[in-house]
Amino acid sequence: MSDVRGGDGVRTAMTPLIKAIGLEKTFRTRGRDVAAVADVSLEVARGEALGIVGESGCGKTTTARMLLRLEDPSAGKIIFDGTDITTLRGAALLKFRAQAQLVFQNPFDALNPRFSIRRALAEPLNNFGVPIREHADRIDAVLHRVRLTPPAAWLDRRPHELSGGQLQRVVLARALIPGPTLIVADEPVSMLDVSVRAGILNLLREARDALGLAAVYISHDLALIRYVCERTMVMYLGQVVEEGPTKELIANPAHPYTRALVAAVPVPHVAQDRAQLPIRGSLSDAAAIGGCAFRGRCPHAMKICIELAPTLRTITPTRRVACHLEGTMS
Amino acid sequence: MSLLSVRDLVVTYATRAGPVRAVDGVNLDVPAGSITGLVGESGCGKSTLGRALMGVLPDAGRIAGGQIMFEGTDIAALSAPARRAIAWRRLSFIPQTAMNALDPVQRLRAQMLEVLIERGGLGKADALARASELFHLVGLDPIRLSDYPHQFSGGMRQRASIALALALEPALVIADEPVTALDVIVQRQVLDVMRNLQARLGLAMILVTHDIAVVAYACDRVAVMYAGRIVESGPVADVLENPLHPYTMGLTHAFPDLYGDDMTLVPIDGTPPSLLHPPAGCRFAARCPFVQPRCAEEPPVTDGDHHAACWRIDEAAELRALAAIPATWMPK
Amino acid sequence: MLRWTRECRSVRSVSAGLRFLRAEPFAAGGGAIYATIVLVAIFADRLAPYPPKAILRVGARVARYLPMSSDHWLGTTSSGRDVLSQLIWGTRAALAVGLTAAVAVVAIGTVLGLLSGYLGGWVDRVITWFADIVLGLPFLPSMLVLASLTRPGTTVVIISVAGLLWPNTARVIRSQVLSLRERAWVEAARVTGCSTGRIMFVHVLPQVLPLAALYGSVAIGWAILAEASASFLGFGDPDMMSWGVMLQEAYANQALSRGAWNWFAPPGAALMAMVLAGFLISRGSEKLLFPKLADQ
Ligand SMILES: Nc1ncnc2c1ncn2[C@@H]1O[C@H](COP(=O)(O)OP(=O)(O)OP(=O)(O)O)[C@@H](O)[C@H]1O
Ligand SMILES: Nc1ncnc2c1ncn2[C@@H]1O[C@H](COP(=O)(O)OP(=O)(O)OP(=O)(O)O)[C@@H](O)[C@H]1O
Numbered sequence: 001m002s003d004v005r006g007g008d009g010v011r012t013a014m015t016p017l018i019k020a021i022g023l024e025k026t027f028r029t030r031g032r033d034v035a036a037v038a039d040v041s042l043e044v045a046r047g048e049a050l051g052i053v054g055e056s057g058c059g060k061t062t063t064a065r066m067l068l069r070l071e072d073p074s075a076g077k078i079i080f081d082g083t084d085i086t087t088l089r090g091a092a093l094l095k096f097r098a099q100a101q102l103v104f105q106n107p108f109d110a111l112n113p114r115f116s117i118r119r120a121l122a123e124p125l126n127n128f129g130v131p132i133r134e135h136a137d138r139i140d141a142v143l144h145r146v147r148l149t150p151p152a153a154w155l156d157r158r159p160h161e162l163s164g165g166q167l168q169r170v171v172l173a174r175a176l177i178p179g180p181t182l183i184v185a186d187e188p189v190s191m192l193d194v195s196v197r198a199g200i201l202n203l204l205r206e207a208r209d210a211l212g213l214a215a216v217y218i219s220h221d222l223a224l225i226r227y228v229c230e231r232t233m234v235m236y237l238g239q240v241v242e243e244g245p246t247k248e249l250i251a252n253p254a255h256p257y258t259r260a261l262v263a264a265v266p267v268p269h270v271a272q273d274r275a276q277l278p279i280r281g282s283l284s285d286a287a288a289i290g291g292c293a294f295r296g297r298c299p300h301a302m303k304i305c306i307e308l309a310p311t312l313r314t315i316t317p318t319r320r321v322a323c324h325l326e327g328t329m330s
Numbered sequence: 331m332s333l334l335s336v337r338d339l340v341v342t343y344a345t346r347a348g349p350v351r352a353v354d355g356v357n358l359d360v361p362a363g364s365i366t367g368l369v370g371e372s373g374c375g376k377s378t379l380g381r382a383l384m385g386v387l388p389d390a391g392r393i394a395g396g397q398i399m400f401e402g403t404d405i406a407a408l409s410a411p412a413r414r415a416i417a418w419r420r421l422s423f424i425p426q427t428a429m430n431a432l433d434p435v436q437r438l439r440a441q442m443l444e445v446l447i448e449r450g451g452l453g454k455a456d457a458l459a460r461a462s463e464l465f466h467l468v469g470l471d472p473i474r475l476s477d478y479p480h481q482f483s484g485g486m487r488q489r490a491s492i493a494l495a496l497a498l499e500p501a502l503v504i505a506d507e508p509v510t511a512l513d514v515i516v517q518r519q520v521l522d523v524m525r526n527l528q529a530r531l532g533l534a535m536i537l538v539t540h541d542i543a544v545v546a547y548a549c550d551r552v553a554v555m556y557a558g559r560i561v562e563s564g565p566v567a568d569v570l571e572n573p574l575h576p577y578t579m580g581l582t583h584a585f586p587d588l589y590g591d592d593m594t595l596v597p598i599d600g601t602p603p604s605l606l607h608p609p610a611g612c613r614f615a616a617r618c619p620f621v622q623p624r625c626a627e628e629p630p631v632t633d634g635d636h637h638a639a640c641w642r643i644d645e646a647a648e649l650r651a652l653a654a655i656p657a658t659w660m661p662k
Numbered sequence: 663m664l665r666w667t668r669e670c671r672s673v674r675s676v677s678a679g680l681r682f683l684r685a686e687p688f689a690a691g692g693g694a695i696y697a698t699i700v701l702v703a704i705f706a707d708r709l710a711p712y713p714p715k716a717i718l719r720v721g722a723r724v725a726r727y728l729p730m731s732s733d734h735w736l737g738t739t740s741s742g743r744d745v746l747s748q749l750i751w752g753t754r755a756a757l758a759v760g761l762t763a764a765v766a767v768v769a770i771g772t773v774l775g776l777l778s779g780y781l782g783g784w785v786d787r788v789i790t791w792f793a794d795i796v797l798g799l800p801f802l803p804s805m806l807v808l809a810s811l812t813r814p815g816t817t818v819v820i821i822s823v824a825g826l827l828w829p830n831t832a833r834v835i836r837s838q839v840l841s842l843r844e845r846a847w848v849e850a851a852r853v854t855g856c857s858t859g860r861i862m863f864v865h866v867l868p869q870v871l872p873l874a875a876l877y878g879s880v881a882i883g884w885a886i887l888a889e890a891s892a893s894f895l896g897f898g899d900p901d902m903m904s905w906g907v908m909l910q911e912a913y914a915n916q917a918l919s920r921g922a923w924n925w926f927a928p929p930g931a932a933l934m935a936m937v938l939a940g941f942l943i944s945r946g947s948e949k950l951l952f953p954k955l956a957d958q
């Protein structure tokens with residue numbers, strides 16, 4: 001990856017906070033190999049939010065877990081803040097953990113049911129060696145940040161006493177309290193009620209702006225990604241098929257899969273496009289071997305798509321796409 | 331006249347802490363051949379309402395009052411066997427976890443035949459033909475009738491459960507969150523199957539969801555449920571473009587839109603009231619930015635094609651303008 | 663339905679325990695037997711009408727083989743000792759052995775189950791392999807071999823019970839840990855910098871303790887039976903006043919052929935009650951152990 005790509009002119013000058021090169025992950029399950037992630041490279045700069053979208057099972061969660069060193073990649077490298085963290089262990093890994101935090105999908109399951117909120121928030125501070133005299137202040141500050149005020153009213157509660165939205169605030173607070181520079185959020189609101197989702201999304205945006213965090217958001221809801229991420233990466237069967245500024249990508253999708261994805265998102269207005277989706281079959285009957293992974297479902301598949309797997313190509317300074325069609329159409 | 335007309339329906343669950351009024355005075359009309367969306371947040375009683383209509387409440391639940399007029403008969407008043415006879419032929423229910431409710435150790439064909447032969451009284455050959463036809467109808471290859479459910483993807487399983495629900499040519503299908511667990515492309519395909527069926531078979535459907543974009547895409551009418559009550563209902567276009575109830579107004583700003591302008595989303599502060607001790611007045615009063623003293627005292631009454639249970643329904647236009655300002659929804 | 667499941671999960675332990683007993687008559691019955699034995703053991707010195715080893719006399723003659731009477735509710739033994747008093751004092755021995763062995767079973771089983779379930783890999787394979795071997799050993803003969811290789815006594819009984827019964831506990835703990843491990847909050851502990859040991863012992867262990875306690879309560883009955891068998895076969899501690907020793911004495915003195923069932927039946931019945939209690943508790947807890955069976 002020698003080309004310097006950027007979401008916009010400003011970012012090109014910055015070094016990425018986290019950079020993944022050629023990540024792969026194969027799971028061995030009962031004699032069968034599942035290539036969950038086939039080839040993913042990405043970069044996220046400080047203060048930038050990258051969205052990852054794609055069908056269920058395309059490898060979004062696995063990618064995120066590798067970035068956080070919760071899963072060891074089968075191949076590839078992860079560079080965080082200039083250091084190779086792919087095989088970190090022990091104290092060095094602990095130092096990385098304080099820098100890279102995760103916001104969980106299911107708030108009802110993300111907190112130890114026996115721990116009070118105070119204990120849940122103090123635990124990371126203890127583990128990361130923050131002196132005890134600072135704990136109270138930091139817990140207080142982080143609860144203010146996630147709007148659980150006054151903090152004293154929340155500290156002694158247990159998870160079962162909180163609503164989903166409140167729990168997700170605690171989960172976010174727990175992720176922010178070690179003072180990370182990278183936040184990964186895997187479907188952070190999909191388990192929440194519609195009326196409280198907006199609150200969590202706004203908190204995520206605010207925290208990123210105020211603390212200058214790098215963020216990776218995972219969702220299969222493009223509308224949500226558009227709300228929180230300026231740049232988006234589309235995955236299909238473990239590979240990146242398209243990447244670019246979110247709004248451009250939605251307004252003018254280059255990859256046929258992205259087109260189908262964008263067309264499939266319903267909008268909350270009666271007047272909307274109800275035309276047949278430009279995609280065939282389903283993920284399960286699309287096991288194409290060789291050539292483009294999407295060709296079994298692609299309405300534009302050509303001869304070359306069977307013969308040659310397309311690689312990610314830069315089509316504008318900010319956009320990349322892996323499709324043979326690019327250049328012949330558009 | 332409506333195919334289904336629910337009046338003052340009350341459903342309670344017996345719990346240790348007392349009766350939970352999960353459905354508390356619901357009025358709902360479903361015209362023949364239309365898709366009605368039922369939206370609302372978790373725990374507001376959508377599944378309970380669906381199950382009560384179908385007569386498949388869990389043991390703790392019972393209909394404590396009201397009428398369910400279906401094709402002219404009050405099925406809530408019928409004896410269990412009489413009700414079942416109607417329910418099985420004319421009504422059909424796709425439970426919330428239908429995808430996982432298919433019998434894992436039986437081929438789909440056996441499951442379809444069981445319904446068609448035992449409940450529908452068809453002969454074996456007719457049943458087989460019908461099963462193929464049904465699979466075709468929902469966009470599945472009839473060859474896959476000989477598969478087991480685990481050989482299907484989530485979307486295919488959802489289609490198979492729709493096919494099962496259609497087996498006996500019901501007049502009304504109640505689908506409880508049929509697309510919630512699916513991702514967008516599959517969701518869209520399943521919704522298209524449903525819209526097709528409605529158009530081709532003249533089926534009426536109640537589609538339970540918590541996504542108003544899904545309602546906008548697939549439904550003709552919508553009923554917004556909140557804490558055991560229907561707070562607003564009417565034709566989709568009217569309800570979504572000109573909501574009358576503050577809760578509906580709030581929902582329309584709480585949702586990211588794929589193409590909208592860059593406005594800030596606004597959450598609705600607070601949580602719904604407990605159904606164990608529901609408030610006397612308007613259910614939404616504790617979270618409503620437009621609450622007035624009388625809201626907390628008396629429940630608002632409602633009537634009409636597009637109606638809402640709000641005391642300030644006459645000021646809806648002004649309230650809508652206010653609701654579009656994020657500051658309106660700030661916690662006090 | 664999130665809200666509903668959450669309410670279910672939030673039941674707090676004490677009231678939940680009481681409710682559970684009310685809802686599960688089997689478990690309640692087993693618990694009642696244990697409770698009775700514990701009370702009798704605590705108050706043994708006040709309840710027993712005679713010292714258990716006192717040789718009683720009628721006039722100058724040793725009071726051998728007295729039948730049941732108001733003086734001796736369960737009669738006397740061949741050496742003129744009061745059977746009821748022996749039975750009552752025997753509860754102390756039974757409890758001492760039963761509880762110690764049960765604690766040992768639970769401790770070993772829980773720690774090994776936890777390690778094997780959480781760490782997986784070769785640790786899991788070694789422990790599982792070891793557990794399979796131990797499970798394959800016939801209980802009584804193995805205990806007797808152990809006892810005959812060392813000095814007979816209560817310690818050997820306890821060690822063999824612990825050494826032979828832990829695999830059952832380890833198995834269920836392991837399978838529960840396997841499912842707990844997938845819970846998001848366990849992963850959250852990793853992300854927030856918890857060491858593996860801390861995750862296992864601070865986060866996961868408290869969740870499996872109720873199950874471990876359940877298995878421990880079943881082990882009590884087994885341990886007492888084991889002690890009795892060992893004593894009966896002469897591998898026990900002859901100075902300890904236990905039900906096994908009672909049975910052994912009765913047997914050695916041909917109580918059976920003399921028809922002195924008032925001597926051997928009571929300790930036998932007491933043993934059966936203890937084993938039954940363990941069985942009832944495990945039977946009544948099936949819903950707790952396999953919640954899926956109970957789900958609608
Ligand atoms: N621990 C595992 N063992 C075996 N296979 C796995 C494991 N984790 C994930 N997979 C497989 O890897 C693929 C990618 O899974 P992943 O969870 O990353 O997808 P995803 O994009 O996050 O999907 P979703 O939107 O459903 O969360 C899937 O086929 C999945 O079945
Ligand atoms: N079997 C039951 N016993 C007691 N209370 C119940 C039972 N089932 C549901 N409830 C309660 O009834 C209310 C309505 O539940 P219901 O499942 O109908 O909600 P819902 O709108 O379908 O929610 P969701 O969107 O989460 O599916 C909830 O408050 C719930 O806690």
Ligand code: SF4
Nearest residue numbers: 612615618625640641
């Ligand atoms: S009745 Fe009052 S509280 Fe209820 S929605 Fe209308 S204005 Fe708000």
Ligand SMILES: [Mg+2]
Nearest residue numbers: 060061062186
């Ligand atoms: Mg995922």
Ligand SMILES: [Mg+2]
Nearest residue numbers: 376377426663
């Ligand atoms: Mg429901």
